[in-house]
Amino acid sequence: MSSASPTRTRSQRVASVELPRGRFSLLLAELRRGTVLLRLGLAALAVAGIVAMTRGWDPPRDFALRQIPSRDLVATVEFQQLDERATAEARDRARRFAEAVFDNDPMSLRQLKAALMSEVTQLISAESFDTVDQDLWQRYQPPRAEGTPEPTEEQRSQRFARFREALRNEKAQSDFNAAIEAVFAPLEQRGLLESQPIDANSEEILIRPAGTEGFEQVATVRSVLIDNVRSDLGLTLNQRLPELDLSQHIAARLRPDLMPTLKRNSIATRAQQDAREEQVKPVYRTFQAGETLAPAGKPIGEAELALLELGYQQRMVERSWTDRILRALGAAWIHAALTAIGAVGLYRADRETLIQLSRYGLLWGCVLLTLAGVALGYGQAWSVELAPILMFAMTMAIAYRHQSAMLLTAAVVASAAIGVGMSLSEALLMLAPAACGIVLLDAVRHRSTLLIVGFAAGLVAIATKLALGILEGLPLWPTVQMSLIVGLWCLVAGSLMTCVLPVIEKAFRVQTDLSLLELGDPTHPLLQELIRRAPGTYNHSITVASLAEAAAEAIGARGLLVRVGAYFHDIGKMLKPGYFIENQGQSVNQHDSLVPAMSTLVIIAHVKDGADLARQNKLPECIIDFILQHHGTTLVEFFYRQAKQRSDEAGSDSAVDERSFRYPGPKPQTKEAGVLMLTDAVESASRTLVEPTPSRIENLVEQLTRKRLDDGQFDECGLTLEELRLIGASLIKSLTAVYHGRVKYPGQETA
Template sequence: MVELPPGKFSTLLGQLRRGAVVLRLAIAAVTAALLVVLVRGWEPPRDFALGEIPSRDLTARVEFKQLDDRATRDARNRARRFAQAVYDNDPAPLAQLVAQVRNEVLQLASAESLEKVDQSLWSQYLPQLAEGTPAPTDEEKRTEFERFRTALATEEAREGFGLALEKAVQPLQDRGILDRAPTDANAEQIRVQRPGKESFPSVVPVRDALVDNVRNDLDQSLRRLMPNLEVARHVFARLRGNLPVTLKLNEADTRKESDDQAAQVEAVYRVFQPGDRLAEAGVPLEDAAMTLLELDYKEFLARQSVGDIVGRSLSTYWLYASMLALCGLGLYRSDRESVVELGRYATLLTAFLLASGAMFGVIYFAGPQWRLEMIPLLWLGMTIAVAYRHQSALLVLITTGFIAAIGFGWSVGESVIALAPGAASIILLDSVRHRSKLLLVGFWAGLVAIVTTLSVGAIEGQPLWSTMQLALATGLWPVIAGSLLTVSLPAVERVFNIQTDLSLIELGDPAKPLLQELVRRAPGTYNHSITVASIAEAAAEAIGARSLLVRVGAYYHDIGKMLKPGYFIENQGKGVNSHDALVPAMSTLVIIAHVKDGADLARQNRLPQCIVDFIEQHHGTTLVEYFYRQAQKKSLDQADDSKVDESRFRYPGPKPQTKEAAVLMLADAVESASRSLVEPTPARIESLVEELTRKRLDDGQFDECGVTLQELHTIGESLIKSLTAVYHGRVKYPDQVTA
């Protein structure tokens, strides 16, 4: 039975059944959910910003109301003006006046005649004559005094006078006497209270408390209560001009009463109906319009139903998950390690989430006016370009931009302004060999941002001045993002487990303790490493690999030899070979051990994993051919029928996993072998390089590093050129004597 190969759908289902794939999909799904939470995906984005010029009239979507500050203030001021002023009533001066009048009246009533009375005292009891009335004669004065004295001649009359006087004055003591009406308060009524007494204030009409009205009321009361009108007339004359003011304004209580009345006034609102214009087309949005738009937006959110919230959340989640899936597929094809290695995959998504959260935080707290959210977006793009590949950085940048456009309501122009400088910085960020590189990239990306902002502003018809201000701001953000990445570069290297060219240059410093120890213990190995580094760097440059990484890896690839330097030929003196006393199998173990020893030394000295990989992979699983042949010969000489186990004479590996490791393997092999050439002519060097390359290719050493045959050919040509330059012919001078 012939079975056809599975189709694409079947292959996809098969991949989805794998646990590793399911785990990564689950992480991406959780990331999409977190994005929905970060950007509040259940809320529609604001489609307005301060200073923006709308292309159409912006109208109310729902009914809402706006607090009318002016009308509310006027209403509360009116309430304050109608609030009752609070007065403290002190009746003591009035009571003293009443007591004094009683004594004076008794004194006058007990006088025998007008001539014997105190004239100054009696004059106070004489009513004022109307204008034009002639002054009374002496006889009339005596008669008037006698009538007054006769009315109070009896004890009963005097007692009645006293009671009538107190009864007439009592209302004045209760409500108090006011010299003038209150200002900035209720002009009809006041509140009167007795200081020091726990009682509720009484409400008194202002008219009843004013001193002019009090005089009239007192006159009527005296006439009504006193049995003798003559006495009432004279007593009123005494009291009329001497009534004390007993009410004093209590400013603190009055202010409190005024504030209480104002607080009871409800705020006045302007009501906007759906369709009412909130902002005019072509007019920049200012604070007043922004306030109305914000109120409309919040009211719209408040009226969302549960179904609306759930529906929008699910739709946003689907869009985010789809874009993350497309981004993951693109990363899998362009930079498979970023998805296959779970640590790198999780780190990438974490950086993506942090940048998205920072963008939302900036917009939430600072607003979208000056596009500050571009800083975390640019930082993310440059970070991914440093930690991964340029294609990966562009994919992540575009995905983040699309997610931000959905979450923040960016227009096409706003999206272009945000993505253009990010793409420019990624393209320009080829390597970081000096600390000013990131700042320089930020500067050029800033120029791209300025030009892009001006172009978009011109297309959308934005005012030139506001567009220029925004362009200058967006031109500054890439420089700031580059500065932030410069500061955080050591942390980025540690978190993403990468080595930038800047850190590689530091690792390649000959003054490093490990390299200094190699010079001291195994100078021949050190010289070999320096030569290998030189020729390997040129070969890596020829195929577009990371030449600096290869050079630094070559410095450290043989550090394990310093533990047993005498067993390696480059460190041996003439006629001295430590392997003469060992069997081939033991010699092989000593030789192979330098790989494990070197890796252990590298880890002890905290060298990065990429350098450890060079140490472990630079021999791959190749055969220690010299001692293998010796073992075979010894077996034949001893007539031993057992076959020599080839696996015991191979390095443990692994095989080279990167192109850089493959370059170092070939450079190390051809440099060591070229030392054995009696006369290293270009032809012999070429033959040697081709032979060693073919052997390792046939041995499958390049099966796992992705290097192509064309690249192997290019590497070989570079190695031939470099070795020919190293072993170039020299002129023999006439006086030169062979040592």
């Protein structure tokens, strides 16, 4: 049977050709990955949080306390403002015109009525005028008008006779008693008031029986005022009694003895005043749409701010749910677009932030915390929102590259401006000092660095505020005041950063120059132990540190980071110091008793041992990376050649596996790690030079650089050929200075 493949048709051959997938297909493939979906979900939650935090469904306020508007701020809808002064006046008027409450005790009137009945009975029982009690009868005499002569005895007798005649029988007496009861009944019910109340309603009062808290009746002040009752008493008696003389005598008797029965109840009166005050409805002032609420060119004060806030709240009440939903979706889209811009920038410059979920979440936490600070501070009197923006910018400058920090800060400022309604000038005022802080925050070598950066950012903020105020035509002196305030907040932000710097370093796992200087202290326990156990390795590390720092600075890398990394890069050798040539001295080489493969394992082990020691002593990850990467995946060439030679001499058919003689890696991942690798190799090899002349040093450096380059050790660290040339030149210069020529004295021989 033939094993040849069947012949395919033309269409089958065409269909078998697969072209590379396009960008859209690649994007869909990436979106299907769980890790990508998780990060997109976190970003969506963060965007939703930003919308909720800034109330993205409502338009932001375009006013703030002490803000100087460049145009008149007018009402967009009709609204009302509580007129506190008019309301207070109305309530005060209601209290003043509330009815006073009086307690009525009619006992004195009842006693007076009983005394009147008894006295009248006594008078009419007298047989004649001569036998009547003259003092008693005198109390019933009407007062004499001025200029009227004193009545004679006969006239007095006749008056008494008419008085007795009016009450001569039982029926007349019964009618008299009924009339007196009728006269006293309203007086007992309403009571008598001595004087008109001056701090309450002057027309009506409330009366209730003394000792009770229930029934109250309304009475006019005139009807209970005792002077009015005395004046009206004669007319009342005339209407009730049949004889005019009789009513005059009774009135003359009663008028002097009528006493007030009403006593003011202060507690009940106050309660009545409170009730009348509560009944007063608030007085509102109506503002029409288009009416000016805050004039241009003047700082917004408390009164203007209250009006603007009322107009804003009324406008929010009149908005429909459709408007709210649409605006929330629009705000979410803008925040998502800004998020995408920041993500693209990080992907190109600081990809590790997107790869490591912890750093990704931490970044979002900083963004949300900053926007929360802006949302809380914006609209206050002292421009507090500048401080969180500047602190965010400085944090990003410490944690990431400057281009990433600048992009993230710009995105956060834009998001904050959209969320809280900043104007273009306010957004520029936020961005200018933040950009200054990022540019100046290159290295934090001293604790005062952050204060200096805050001071410089404050100067930029002051200049920016003044320039924007001049461009908008705002009054000079208020603008100067606000400029000084924003400058002060920048200084405050720098001061706060000095306090939170250790937290930032630990959270973002970064090392500033300040922490590196503390870490590189020779008194560090690991370095002290290295001196004690492996002094040759320590001297080698110190020399490598000096050479590598200069080489790193030659290409613009972090020289201090390389120097500190070089201090610790060989700490693993302290566990077996005798197996490394720099610690052997004149003693026997311990590798003579080992096969090359075993010697290689011992040599390679110092990398893993060093990393374990570093983690045990809680060294930063960036220093551990130097320990793991300073040899990359290079070949332990001496023992490899030795093994190969022994294999050839033994006539073995199996080739020596080169992979068994290579370091486990990884290869250098940063430029700083690449610098340390090359410096470590050059410094070790330079010790073997018998006559380390400049030309020999140069040849050595070029040879080792070429070997590492051809071996692919610099493929993952981003070093360019030009940077490798600069590193080599720096190493040549430094080694030449170390091995400089000396004057040869007579009799001196070359070692």
